[in-house]
Amino acid sequence: MRDLPKIELHLHLEGAAPPAFIRGLAREKNIDLSGIFREDGGYAYKGFDHFLQVYEAACTVLTGPEEFRRLTLAVLEESASHGVIYTEAFLSPEFCGGADLAAWRDYLAAIEDAAAEAERTFGITLRGIVTPIRHFGPERAKATARCAIETFGPFIRGFGLAGAEMMHRPGDFSWSFDAAREAGMHLTAHAGEWGGPDMVADTIRDLRPERIGHGINASRDPALVEDIAERGIVLEVCPGSNVFLAAVPSWRDHPIADLMARGVKVTVSTDDPPFFHTTMTKEYETLAKVFDFGESEFETLLQTALSAAFCDEETRGRVKARIEARRG
Ligand SMILES: [Zn+2]
Numbered sequence: 001m002r003d004l005p006k007i008e009l010h011l012h013l014e015g016a017a018p019p020a021f022i023r024g025l026a027r028e029k030n031i032d033l034s035g036i037f038r039e040d041g042g043y044a045y046k047g048f049d050h051f052l053q054v055y056e057a058a059c060t061v062l063t064g065p066e067e068f069r070r071l072t073l074a075v076l077e078e079s080a081s082h083g084v085i086y087t088e089a090f091l092s093p094e095f096c097g098g099a100d101l102a103a104w105r106d107y108l109a110a111i112e113d114a115a116a117e118a119e120r121t122f123g124i125t126l127r128g129i130v131t132p133i134r135h136f137g138p139e140r141a142k143a144t145a146r147c148a149i150e151t152f153g154p155f156i157r158g159f160g161l162a163g164a165e166m167m168h169r170p171g172d173f174s175w176s177f178d179a180a181r182e183a184g185m186h187l188t189a190h191a192g193e194w195g196g197p198d199m200v201a202d203t204i205r206d207l208r209p210e211r212i213g214h215g216i217n218a219s220r221d222p223a224l225v226e227d228i229a230e231r232g233i234v235l236e237v238c239p240g241s242n243v244f245l246a247a248v249p250s251w252r253d254h255p256i257a258d259l260m261a262r263g264v265k266v267t268v269s270t271d272d273p274p275f276f277h278t279t280m281t282k283e284y285e286t287l288a289k290v291f292d293f294g295e296s297e298f299e300t301l302l303q304t305a306l307s308a309a310f311c312d313e314e315t316r317g318r319v320k321a322r323i324e325a326r327r328g
Pocket of ligand 1: 010012162190213271
């Protein structure tokens with residue numbers, strides 16, 4: 001499972017920070033983060049809102065471009081060790097210079113530098129999706145949209161929406177999404193992780209994304225599932241994250257297999273892997289165990305993700321060639 005070539009489309013860069021990496025930085029900088037770690041060294045929190053607080057506390061040690069360069073390398077090395085050959089990460093200008101464009105460019109240069117090094121060293125390709133933080137509100141999202149549009153290119157490919165889903169309605173972010181779409185950016189948005197089918201439907205109507213982060217609660221509305229399948233909207237499903245945060249009661253209750261059976265294009269990702277004590281290998285192993293996924297399901301997931309990746313065609317071709325090379 002570990003060696004199977006994988007593509008991951010839903011990963012928050014800071015959320016993928018290995019705890020040991022954050023602890024090391026905190027020590028270097030004399031920042032006391034002892035409250036956010038468990039005795040065994042993992043991240044400690046209760047529930048989704050507390051998770052966001054711990055997440056933001058961990059981010060306080062990521063004080064400049066150099067920290068993000070090191071973070072990016074650490075995250076990509078870890079992903080590559082689980083067979084991931086292409087990944088898209090959500091990047092937030094809010095955490096990279098407070099959504100100031102000049103600062104964002106500096107952070108981004110450091111992240112891209114690390115991505116190039118990781119591609120050479122570990123054979124993994126990274127592309128970025130710029131995301132405003134939903135609970136920071138629609139006005140601040142506009143500054144993030146400006147950062148996204150100004151840096152859209154071969155590396156920054158998409159615009160997304162992350163953060164606390166139940167704050168604000170999708171339509172509040174239409175201005176930012178329209179601007180990103182007009183600039184030619186690819187679009188995705190978190191919806192239907194905590195919100196119901198109405199949140200997914202409003203997101204599709206008001207933000208018109210090509211992909212939806214999670215989207216699992218759409219499964220409660222058969223007509224909506226049919227609509228998603230017909231439109232070819234791709235769901236970035238993160239089963240381990242959903243189970244860990246109790247968005248679904250258990251793996252057995254997760255709708256991923258059902259959504260696939262109903263013709264929805266589905267991909268698998270880890271979201272914030274160390275926070276949810278998961279990896280891409282663990283996701284695959286659990287899918288095999290619980291839903292009896294085998295070669296054909298994993299191949300479908302891989303091909304769906306390859307087609308749904310926001311990269312340019314040259315990159316897609318390179319990733320495809322790397323998949324074939326891995327298979328010998
Ligand atoms: Zn997410």
